[in-house]
Amino acid sequence: MTQHNGRLSWGMIGGGEGSQIGPAHRLGAGLDGLFDFTAGALDHRPAEGRDxxxxxxLxxxxxxxxxxxxxxxERNRSDRVDLVTVATPNATHFEITKAFLQAGFHVLCEKPMTMTVEQGEDIVKTARDAGSICAVNYGYSGYSLVRHMRAMVARGDLGNIRLVKAEFSHxxxxDAADADNPRVRWRYDPAQAGVSAQFADCGIxxxxxxxxxxxxxAxxxxxxxxxxxxxxxxxxDAMVNLRFDGGAVGRLWTSSVAIGRQHGLTLQVFGEKGGLRWSQEQPNQLFWMPLGGxxxxxxxxxxxxxxxxxRTTRVTIxxxxxxxxxFANIYKDLAEAISALKAGRDMDPAANLFPRAEDGLRSMAAVFAVAESGRADGAWVDARPPMFR
Ligand SMILES: NC(=O)c1ccc[n+]([C@@H]2O[C@H](COP(=O)([O-])OP(=O)(O)OC[C@H]3O[C@@H](n4cnc5c(N)ncnc54)[C@H](O)[C@@H]3O)[C@@H](O)[C@H]2O)c1
Known part of the structure; x- marks a missing residue:
């Protein structure tokens, strides 16, 4: 099936002309010459999507x-796509992702993976039953220095982690005068957005x-x-306090009314032996303070x-x-995972870092927990999906 000169075949749903996230996926998937873009249903308007x-x-x-x-x-083609990216609006992710997984395709789904925890559990089970990879596009985890932070924590440079502080505030x-603009309003309408707006969009x-x-x-x-x-x-706007299974304390702030902040994703990690600070708007530098240094x-x-x-950096320092x-690093991981599956070999462990359906499910459980706790004046609630309790 589908290997053209070692390259894999890739298709996309959503990401049509003028969409926000479509171009980043096409750049990411195409960057390393690992995927050929061979199929797509790019737009909710059929003629525009075909054109x-x-x-x-295509x-x-x-x-x-x-x-x-x-x-x-695609399903009956001998050269069918190896990977399908789902980059449509949120409420459609579940149905499309499930259908492609059931047909044996590997899927990279945009976040949030689903609208409910039950749907999230369904996707995890469907992927497991089908033996297919279901990844979720927490694409910022692909940054080289984010991978490096993870490696530093894992190899013990920081010692035990005491605190993690995360922000995604823009x-x-x-603009209160623009709150009724239909492109903004739907995001804060439970009928269209579900139980959460800002946390579900950025906090996750x-x-x-x-x-x-x-x-x-968590x-x-x-x-x-x-x-x-x-x-x-x-x-x-939401301020969320968290406890993690390894003992870390979490502080997370997410906002869409923080005037002057553009993207606003930042992470700070504080361990017994040092602290790290990284920001998405300055992703090529990581600040490291060793204790006493x-x-x-x-x-x-x-x-x-x-x-x-x-393995996740390409351009000279x-x-x-x-x-x-x-995003290209998520695709690079997926190319390795899919190629390893096809060849029946173990994958490179350094590539085994792409976010998965299990992560999408955990996010959805956190979204519902934030909404529940918010309604109950900040009561502490379980953040885990029932499947992982
Ligand atoms: N991972 C990230 O960093 C990130 C960033 C932005 C957006 N997103 C996610 O990506 C998804 C898309 O967001 P966006 O901002 O690009 O939206 P958008 O509204 O800019 O574009 C959506 C595209 O999907 C197409 N579409 C809609 N319904 C479709 C259907 N049923 N079949 C085929 N195509 C369809 C539209 O025609 C459009 O081209 C959302 O789930 C969003 O949460 C993720």
């Missing part, structure tokens, strides 16, 4: 009008990154959720940082690597 797909180089028979057509068209929904990235870097999962949380713009039913700047691209960092290259 754009062909302009991007053949006319594989530029599909919708995902059902793509599933039928100011792009701060911060939580995933905290867990990923410290190698611990067990309990207490949340203060507020709508700073009073007409909003769902929260535009001096503040050091670790540059992406330095030689021999860690196997995890070394001093030149900035940005977000599509972080």
């Amino acid at each position: 754009y797909g062909q302009r991007l180089g 053949s006319s028979d594989r530029a599909y009008g919708n995902w059902q057509e793509m599933l039928e068209g 100011g792009h929904h701060a 990235h911060a939580l995933h990154m905290a867990s990923f870097v410290i190698g611990q999962e 067990t309990r949380l207490s949340a203060d959720t507020v709508s700073c713009i009073a007409s909003r039913e769902l929260e535009d 001096r503040l050091e700047v670790i540059e992406r691209g330095e030689a021999n940082l860690s196997p995890e960092a070394d 001093g030149h900035a690597e940005g977000m599509p290259l972080a």
